[in-house]
Amino acid sequence: MSDRLYDVVLYGASGFVGKQTVRYFADHVSPEQVRWAIAGRNRQKLEAVRDEVGVTVDVLVADSQDQRAIDAIVAQTRVILTTAGPFALYGNALIDACVRFRTHYVDITGETPWVRTLIDRYHAQAAIDGTRIIPCCGFDSVPSDLGTYLIVRRLQELGLPCKQVKAYFQAAGGFNGGTLASAFNLYDSQGLAKMNDPFLLNPVRNQTQAEREQNRDPQLPAFDPNLNIWIAPFFMGAVNTRIVRRSAALFEDWQESYGTDFTYQEYLKFEEPLAGLKAMGLTAGLALFMGAVQQPQVRSLLQPLLPQPGSGPSEQMMNEGWFSCELIGTATDGRGVRGRIRDQGDPGNRATVKFVCESALSLALQIAELPGGQTRGGILTPATGLGEVLAQRLRRAGMTLEIDASVLD
Ligand SMILES: NC(=O)c1ccc[n+]([C@@H]2O[C@H](COP(=O)([O-])OP(=O)(O)OC[C@H]3O[C@@H](n4cnc5c(N)ncnc54)[C@H](OP(=O)(O)O)[C@@H]3O)[C@@H](O)[C@H]2O)c1
Numbered sequence: 279m280s281d282r283l284y285d286v287v288l289y290g291a292s293g294f295v296g297k298q299t300v301r302y303f304a305d306h307v308s309p310e311q312v313r314w315a316i317a318g319r320n321r322q323k324l325e326a327v328r329d330e331v332g333v334t335v336d337v338l339v340a341d342s343q344d345q346r347a348i349d350a351i352v353a354q355t356r357v358i359l360t361t362a363g364p365f366a367l368y369g370n371a372l373i374d375a376c377v378r379f380r381t382h383y384v385d386i387t388g389e390t391p392w393v394r395t396l397i398d399r400y401h402a403q404a405a406i407d408g409t410r411i412i413p414c415c416g417f418d419s420v421p422s423d424l425g426t427y428l429i430v431r432r433l434q435e436l437g438l439p440c441k442q443v444k445a446y447f448q449a450a451g452g453f454n455g456g457t458l459a460s461a462f463n464l465y466d467s468q469g470l471a472k473m474n475d476p477f478l479l480n481p482v483r484n485q486t487q488a489e490r491e492q493n494r495d496p497q498l499p500a501f502d503p504n505l506n507i508w509i510a511p512f513f514m515g516a517v518n519t520r521i522v523r524r525s526a527a528l529f530e531d532w533q534e535s536y537g538t539d540f541t542y543q544e545y546l547k548f549e550e551p552l553a554g555l556k557a558m559g560l561t562a563g564l565a566l567f568m569g570a571v572q573q574p575q576v577r578s579l580l581q582p583l584l585p586q587p588g589s590g591p592s593e594q595m596m597n598e599g600w601f602s603c604e605l606i607g608t609a610t611d612g613r614g615v616r617g618r619i620r621d622q623g624d625p626g627n628r629a630t631v632k633f634v635c636e637s638a639l640s641l642a643l644q645i646a647e648l649p650g651g652q653t654r655g656g657i658l659t660p661a662t663g664l665g666e667v668l669a670q671r672l673r674r675a676g677m678t679l680e681i682d683a684s685v686l687d
Contacts, residue, residue, distance in 0.1 A: 285643075315335050338354075353379045359385070376411060382412075388419075389463075390516070394478055426536075438613055443542050446545050447602070453585055510557040515545070618678065632672065647667050
């Protein structure tokens, strides 16, 4: 692969998140270290982004539906980073080419039914070839997946087999039009029913009814008397929990198990004043919105009022946003450890851009240090494909990722 012209190509670089990946590379990557280019379907828009950011990089053009043009880009690079979504609409040719040309791949999808189709079509070949195809490297699902990985490994270092990890999220930020477009595409393609399967992304799905019951998504807000806080279902939980379970299952296959009967669950956490009311209000409001946008007439009324593809929160809103993911791992003997991942900046933009760019740079610069060594491949997850290397890179990029040294009794 060293004969390839580029180390990383940023595909979808003219989109709302795509532009921010260009800025991130311009600000954080030296051209002597990483040879990178930008790509997408519209040369004019891409050149405008390049000029606005003020970088001298090549511009490559291919519509996502033009397999030949996509092949020409993928064959020239060691890593593809794509932000062109809905991924179920714009991601297929890229993945197909990455598997054929053995080009590593990261994206920021949260479209788990689409990820399932990738597993069925490409996992076996990519595993044989050692090609790392890693979807869900944005806010969904890096904090959940990498946080769980760090907690479990810390418990194991202490000689404590892990039984469960729970994550508690708080976040502030805005919504991108592209995210809403992806959600609507999921509804329209009957993806929601598939997303209900708690083991949608597991290699084998022959779990017992009891296991399915044990891993069911939380439905209602509740007061957690152990932690003395109000919690509610986290709206990204149906994505993140499936990724964490895929990581656990893949590690199990590789004899690096998280623990027998390991479970993972995540929640939104609410603080006083009025924590209970906030938890109930948000859960009810979200259920109402989800129900409403699935009615065609209501959606046609609402859609023009919502952010459109290509748009997103203001600079000020993105700078003022933040997220916090607190994790608690419990061992089989009841002892445990706590950890946290936090950063300043809108999770769907600032944090997502940091997550996905550092994921691509892990592949481009540190492939030999990644978990599983040079030969690991397949449709992987952030934890199984990038692991500790990504954690270190994110820390160096200013993000808080810490696991406490003390053990909870
Ligand atoms: N994981 C996370 O936390 C997270 C956070 C934010 C967003 N996302 C996801 O990321 C995706 C992008 O979000 P966004 O806000 O950046 O959306 P966006 O601004 O609408 O960008 C969409 C991108 O797709 C490109 N595109 C559209 N049709 C194409 C085609 N036929 N061929 C090639 N490219 C095409 C657009 O190109 P043009 O510029 O030429 O139109 C643009 O670059 C969405 O799926 C969203 O759900 C995930």
